[in-house]
Amino acid sequence: MAKKKIVHLLHSIGGVDVYLRLILENIKTDSFENIVIHGTKDTEKPFFDEKGNKVKEYRVSIFRDISIFYDIKSLFQTYKILKKEKPNLIHAHSAKGGIVGRITGKLLGIKVIYTPHAFSYLSTDSSLKRKFFMSIEKFLANGNSLLLATSNSEKKRAIDEVGYKEENAIVFNNCIEPIIKMNLLTIQKTWPDEYICTVGRPSYQKNIEKMIRVLYEVNKEAKIHLIVMGVGPVSNQLESVKNLIVELNMGNEVTLLDWTARTDVFHIINQSKFYISTSRYEGMPYSIIESLALSKACIVTNCDGNKDLIIDNYNGFVIENEDVKGFKSKILKLLTDKELLHKLSKNAFNSYSENYNIKKNIYELESIYLK
Template sequence: MSEYFDVKGVSSSGKELDEVKNDEGIEVIAIDMSRQITPIKDMKSLWSTYKLLKKEKPNIVHTHTPKAGIVGMLAAKLAGVPHRLHTVAGLPLMEATGTKRKVLDFVERLTYSSATMVYPNSKGLYEFILQNNYTDQDKLKVIGNGSSNGIDTTFFSPEQISDTQKELLKKELNIEDTDFVFVFVGRLVGDKGINELITAFSQISKEAEPPHRSKLLLVGPLEQELDPLHPDTLKEIENNQDIISVGFQKDVRPYFAIADVLTFPSYREGFPNVVMQAGAMELPSIVSNINGCNEIIIEDQNGVIVPVKNDGQLKEAMEKMISDKDYYQHLKKNARSMIQSRYEQSVVWNALLNEYKTLIEKK
């Protein structure tokens, strides 16, 4: 976009923001935004964003994430920004109930009413927004086939990881060549289905006998403060030698490269990058039947779709991947090509660029 526009990135401060500045070669501005419901902090964020937008006078403000959405869209409307665009890439309110759900519903409607266009990044989210009357249909649009950013299939490619790299990593993690490796990439929290995944895998590892030994590789940070895992889950992760937790990793490609299947039993998503990344790395996926996941994965073609919060059917799908080699190879053969044909990053970028240009020309 910086080939066509003067782009400025706004987010909370931290090393990630500095990385964006260096990687993308754009100016970045730090405005603190809490990920939780914090009215006083949120008002400070709103005021800081409003002052910034009055000073910069942008043609377009494009927000991502619920908190940046409500702060950015309200501030942009108050500042008179002509094009106020918000991408919806997952809704935490899907798992909320009671008063919290009512508050989040109100915030979502306020965000959309302040925006001039709203872009759900999956068809499932598009339908969910309409069903809940968050905004009118003429404000909604899915860019391309979905996804916020597409996937760079040159970067996410098995060819990027050498055999030597894979052997060294396997040795470091005590993974044998004969092990069947399931991988999860993401935050280790309840909403990602980690409790069900650990329950399913612990049963598999207890019942397995050579040559059907398997390992579960967990790649991502533990976030107990926001959405804690069950104590039994934490205990199993710590004590089961077949479960390997490596924490947050900036480059997840080597971990995909030594794995056989992505297991991603999340409760809610927008359009999960992880499932596209795994596919581009030639991994079939086991995903839950939620929007985004059930658009990227087509049953029996590049993966398996299981019911949400069902550790029994998750276990069955994992066992079939291990035992039915022909079935597994069929899914693996299709995995990369099905990502390349639908979600190549350049296609998504060009679709978004065309959207920006069209909006400005109309105005």
């Protein structure tokens, strides 16, 4: 049987980059040939397949922000590459990849799978921008594309809000490889031994300001340190977070860490008491799946992805988005109730093992591609 050729189209950064690499490194090379089209200024790391061979890649003018010139340019560049490669399928990732992939796929008669990784219209509190992004998603929904959500709640949102037909929306949960070896830190440790942690750039999505306010309330009753990992180049609310830390006099209680190796992230999560997320929206966050794989209970907001991963009072707690008192209460509970923390932590690993191990689940995606 001839291999099925799949082109992955994306701005390869953050969780989207992790998602693609996990697919490429686990999908069977005997059945699939993968090609990557990604941005000129995103990842510099090559992509590898399950046998350790480099995956063919092209770079085009796909960027995170809207640019009429570069967005049109990327359409022409991608069209040219697709016409040359003649893939059986396009897997378009995130907003920009989704737009370019669905338009070029339509023009060339190539079927498209689109994974939003959290819909773009959720990324702003501007009603005008929200309507604009929503209109694009609605216009491109259905047609020649199938929506491949990363969680059941993302699929539900696609049907209820964007207008996907139920038969055109399916789910392949984000999942990861087992985390087996914990390496030593490659960065200097500047924080105390007792801490809680999160992964997320200071941004509208991750709502780190709320997390700082929660910690401020918690530390009125029980001192605990917070480590925020992932403070990278797209942290557009970093100054706001820093100013809030100064305003609340919490410089000694919060550590902001720049992007670092994933092994460092794993090490820090592994040594923490538990994990916390105050995100306004998600697709299905890898950092929480990684925390479950490391047997860490999680306290999270009630948003897409988070509420799929965390079952209240089983492997953590789900709190309404703006409920500072609720977060404070559950954090204090886990800081003082060791028996409960142990139970939730044990269940956290069971959740990962049963549902989010890519070694067990990759066949589901292979089946979707083949169909």
